[in-house]
């Protein structure tokens with residue numbers, strides 16, 4: 187018990203905390219190689235264009251809901267500014283995630299090409315590109331496009347391509363199956379197309395909503411195969427706290443950042459009420 191306490195006091199990380207502030211500035215205050223895995227759900231920069239997303243807070247006759255723009259200041263930047271913004275957080279993620287770890291970045295065609303380009307510019311190797319197939323996507327209302335029914339996730343690592351050290355639980359990835367995923371069977375290799383419905387449970391929405399909230403089962407799958415029990419997870423863009431909640435449920439620690447009080451409040455409420463995968467006396471392990 188004494189050892190655990192001393193380790194906690196010595197640990198330079200604000201462990202299991204959501205910090206209010208700009209993640210780029212805040213990440214600079216943390217020591218290099220502090221994290222095992224990062225889950226990154228950045229602004230997609232959708233609010234500046236004519237892109238529409240689903241807002242189920244209102245009803246539209248005949249469709250059971252309403253399409254509205256995610257009009258948020260944090261999601262609206264000129265292209266070059268967005269490029270510089272992504273370059274800045276990617277270089278901090280590269281510094282903070284250990285070469286034995288990895289990171290996951292969410293996006294769509296609007297932003298993922300920019301992020302892919304920056305990763306290559308910064309000599310960061312992409313492990314896989316995952317297509318998150320959203321079976322229950324809402325139909326396209328304009329009739330001028332195909333129905334958008336997937337997002338892209340880039341999985342990368344901060345080690346070198348010559349000496350890949352990142353943790354991947356291959357056996358677990360093979361053994362897993364998910365009741366809602368029609369593409370993955372237990373005992374078969376996990377493919378790069380994940381069939382994960384985007385709907386959220388009542389518990390996931392119990393303390394408020396976020397316009398781009400991710401389903402917890404999607405994040406748990408990433409952590410299941412890339413993080414070890416007791417690892418510490420970096421979450422630069424917390425939103426409603428999905429990544430931190432998934433980390434806690436999987437027996438992991440987290441450090442998160444978020445600009446807006448209203449989302450920090452939702453995230454902290456969710457964290458207070460979610461199951462803790464860590465046992466009572468588990469603390470930050472020596473490696474962390």
Ligand SMILES: C[S@@+](CC[C@H](N)C(=O)[O-])C[C@H]1O[C@@H](n2cnc3c(N)ncnc32)[C@H](O)[C@@H]1O
Nearest residue numbers: 208209227260396399400423425426428444445
């Ligand atoms: C795409 S959302 C994340 C949603 C989250 N995955 C969830 O499930 O709720 C991005 C979040 O990042 C926050 N944000 C934007 N720019 C930020 C910055 N520079 N530093 C910290 N947070 C930021 C926004 O307020 C927003 O809540």
